[in-house]
Amino acid sequence: MNEHPVLLPYTDPAFAADPFPFYRRLRDDGPVRRAVIAGGLEAWLVTRYEDGLAALSDPRLSSDVRDASDPRLLERLPATERESMLRTMLRCDPPDHTRLRRLVSKAFTARRVAELRPRIQEITDQLLDEVVPAGKADLIEDFALPLPVTVIGELLGVPATDRHDFQRWTDDMILQGAEPPDPARIDRAWQQMRSYLTGLLENKRAHPGNDLLSALITTRDEEHRLDEDELIAMAFLLLVAGYITTVNLIGTGIAHLLAHPDQLHQLRDDPGLLPAAIEEFLRYDGPVNPGIARFAREDVTIAGVSIPRGATVLVASAIADRDPAQFPDPDRLDITRQDNAHLAFGHGIHYCLGAPLARLEGQIAIGTALRRLPHLSLAVPPDALRWRSGGLRGPEQLPVTFTPGDTA
Template sequence: MGEPTVFPYDDPAFVADPFPFYRTLRGQGPVRRVVASRGVEAWLVTRYEDGLAALSDPRLSSDLRDAADTRLLDQLPTTERESFLRSMIRVGPPDHTRLRRLVSKAFTARRVAALRPRVQEITDGLLDAVIPTGAADLVADLALPLPVTVISELLGVPGADRSGFQQWTDVMLAQHPDHFDKQAMDHAWHEMWRYLEGLIAAKRARPADDLLGALVSARDEEGSLDEDELVAMAFLLLVAGYITTVNLIAGGVAALLAHPGQLKLLRDDPGLLPGAVEEFLRYDGPVNPGVVRFPTEDVEIGGVTIPRGATVMIATAVADRDPDRFADPDRLDVTRTDNAHLAFGHGVHYCLGAPLARLEGEIAIGTVLRRLPDLALAVPHEDLEWQIGGLRGPRRLPVTFAR
């Protein structure tokens, strides 16, 4: 297969728009050897059909202990590593089935639909604060605080604590894929873990009617998860419960501002919003380039044999622009109906919070279009700064609008 292709994380053009690079890779074959973040070599699966099959292949594990490259484990916090490996996102059945069952009730379509009025109320309150000024950073002023508030209320995290866990998460996300501050990362993990242990102790002392309270009683009364699993679950729900939704909201608005015709279509017909959210997820979703798995035996993908323990990058963001699956895949089309994207994954690890992310994206973007007339970027689109290395979205989204 020749030398592996190195992801050009230091190239501003790649950071701003990685899709031309991905197109080139896909043109070279369905499975390519690449060097991804921190020098880790991976097999990149670029095509939709292969990605869909790989996501539900039981031979592809999400457990980092199945990885031949030990550097992947070294990226986890030193003191909390074993605990974090017990997280629902890392384990397979039967543990995954047991853990997911404990929280899945909170994220059913019916439960999430009942949150609509509250999500709308939070969105309106955040926009009320900036509307008089005629300018905002839609990341700091809306896309970040909305999902943070929603997941905090759902879990039962006190309002005063939210800036703390956001700061620790920011440290984790701010790491450059190739220039990694292990000490800062370890400190942030450790502080977050300690905070969650304290929060769980507080729920034990004063039982509460929230998701974390329910998990504590599942631990203490039913014994259906152990203490490490409880903290790992709290961590996963809290962090995963907001970081990707921030990027869905901010990335969706950024995409519309770069495509004024699509923005006008949505303004004229708000009924297109649910489908538009699916299109934002497909076109430039929050997880980029995709998810990592490790074969527990030699597997064949796209005619290529991949050895046991190798790092397989199922490039969902690349697959979601596969011309064999989507017509005119590089075009943003909010009226697209055939849109079975892979942005939320597939199979047993399909994103538990997908209904909540969809609801928040729909309400946030719809309310921005309704309440901020003459919306425009306050900087040239090419000056936007984007997250890199696993997640994608604008770090800031400065806009102006008519008061």
């Protein structure tokens, strides 16, 4: 076991474009490896599938950053509202996690999400109607971003006119890449977000609607199962988590199809492969990269490696999902792959609540784009695409051309 932490080379353009050869070498070095990750933080990377699966269900590994010994992790949260940010489902464990998740889980069941299909299809077609006549588009800015933003906004009851604001604040808080974050920028964005959410919730108290935030206000005011900070934290989490990874799922999926013409043609010929294709995009190059953070409540041993209490443990799903012990020929994109039990949505009690919605949006978005944009191709060489790195991965822009048409 190498005692020196390996530095993930975020500044290397080759790593940003394709980190998987580097990840493969890490996994080959051993199942657990100390590393310096985004923001200069140190973590223990769990690189193999079987160990990662077990770690995500291990109660000794906490989601609460207060269990971490590195004070910089708390400093990455807004100083003025740190306690509020620590009270989301994402950052707490049972019993609070159980209570909070139960309050919103009914809105994200497979059945409830399936009822959204007609509206998601309508939004998808409206977005494509705007670009079809031109024969070119940036499929991130024009399509992959506004689709999930609009869907989650309507589900929560956020006015369409406000959505550009919360996207900007989210970018300032979360999408800062691999560099150490700017605390002042994070604080400023969160104060703006908090002020906005407070006003939005007050408006919904006065004028409730048939949306999830109105239902949560009832839970807060009449049933007393949320306090005000928890309500605001829940609104923030649902709003941001409801779109930020789905943008990358759609953009990355289309980018890889364009880079693999055989898979593109196969999917066009058989749209019934869309569900399997979405799972393969998630496994092959998922939005969360390199993985999912946990914090050791006590000294733990993973795959024979001793990890001290307070250490950050990064279950490296992006690495584990290409583990050849679990996935045959793991570096090959195969939209017909079976038994694709990837870790892109996590595992255990923190398994992504929005997974059914993300899957449905991905299927509709990619399937409709392939159907409505004939001769779809990249407008730049593949190596000219710029990819986000440092926690979330996906193309920053996706310039494409296609045969212009009418909006029918």
